[in-house]
Structure formats: C-alpha cells, structure tokens
Amino acid sequence: MKIILLGAPGAGKGTQAEVISRVKNIPTISTGNIIREALKSGTELGLKAKEYMEAGKLVPDELVIGIIRERLAQQDCQNGFILDGFPRTIPQAEALERMGVEIDKVIEIYVDDEVITRRMSGRRVCPGCGASYHLEYKAPKKEGVCDNCGDTLVQRQDDQPETVRERLKVYHEQTAPLKSYYAAKGKLFVVEGQEEVADTTRLTLEALEA
Numbered sequence: 001m002k003i004i005l006l007g008a009p010g011a012g013k014g015t016q017a018e019v020i021s022r023v024k025n026i027p028t029i030s031t032g033n034i035i036r037e038a039l040k041s042g043t044e045l046g047l048k049a050k051e052y053m054e055a056g057k058l059v060p061d062e063l064v065i066g067i068i069r070e071r072l073a074q075q076d077c078q079n080g081f082i083l084d085g086f087p088r089t090i091p092q093a094e095a096l097e098r099m100g101v102e103i104d105k106v107i108e109i110y111v112d113d114e115v116i117t118r119r120m121s122g123r124r125v126c127p128g129c130g131a132s133y134h135l136e137y138k139a140p141k142k143e144g145v146c147d148n149c150g151d152t153l154v155q156r157q158d159d160q161p162e163t164v165r166e167r168l169k170v171y172h173e174q175t176a177p178l179k180s181y182y183a184a185k186g187k188l189f190v191v192e193g194q195e196e197v198a199d200t201t202r203l204t205l206e207a208l209e210a
Contacts, residue, residue, distance in 0.1 A: 007109035056166035
C-alpha cells in the first residue's frame, strides 16, 4: 500500500506513520528526517536545505524530489511505503506521478492551528539518535535526557512558537491545495486529530480500510 500522510507541522503525522508502518509492515519515508540527517552530516544538500529550514520555509522542490527518487528506489519500498512530509506542493505531487508512483490513499490528520502551536513548542528531540519526545504527551523517563542513548534533549529552532506560526502560514498557503488535488482523484480521507493519540490512531486505521 502506498500512502501519503498530510497535515500541518505538529499535527501528529509522525506518530501515526509509526503505527501504520508497524501494522502494514512498510517503511515510513520522512523527508524531514532525511534532510535533518543531511544537515547533521553537513552534506551539500544539508547546507542548501539549512538556510530554508532555519527561516521556517519549505526546502525547494528540486532538492526534495531528488532525495525522494533515491529513497523510493531502495529495496524496502517494493511492497509500499508511507510518505510523511512529501509531497507538500502540487508540483511535487505531479513529480511523483511522473516517477510512475501510484498512490493508494492520502490521509490528512487535521488539527487546529492553536493546538499545534502549543504542541510543537513542547517538543524535544535527541541530537544523538533522533528520538522525539514531548513535555506533555511523551515525556522522557528522566527530564531532558534521551531514554534511548542518554544524550541531552534539545528544542529545535523550527519548534519555537514564532517559527511554528510561520510554518503554519506556509503550510496553509502551499500545501492545503494538495487536499483539493487528491480529493478530485477520490483519494483523500480526513481524520480529525483527537486529544488522545490512541483515538486518532483508531480513526486513521479505519480510514485506511475504508
């Protein structure tokens, strides 16, 4: 099954992607994680992407499409995959079609902007292993320390409130049109994000089987 997860930054796509990946036994392809890996290792792509991300802007299509093309060619994507963070624009969606990728379902996790701002400013990530936490919803066992590797957790620049608001503005302007694009193809299913993660998960899995 080939799935796209849509939703504003902080809507909980990553959490749902983990569950779907486990249930369907397919990999999650998160452009955010791939780009952050490039940032960390200081690759050419990482350096190019860095200036955009720090300003809360989207990384340009040609950079992202190149990463995705390479990733989808790998063996673990043969039986399907979940795309989280791509496509973000209509040109990216069209590029996906030109690659010959036929998407089965597009699930949007919808959460109100104010709720997202509160959620994201509580996020913390581990610079060592990439694990993510939340002060309110998924706190580490020891405050400020990663459960997995013991590294000190940090708040990413793009999780700070003013950057979050800028990212939401960009999302609504550039990504929201994707909803109409996929709705016209009969592939869009909207899941209302619930207060309890388990409730959102139940609705997401129901949408996949619909």
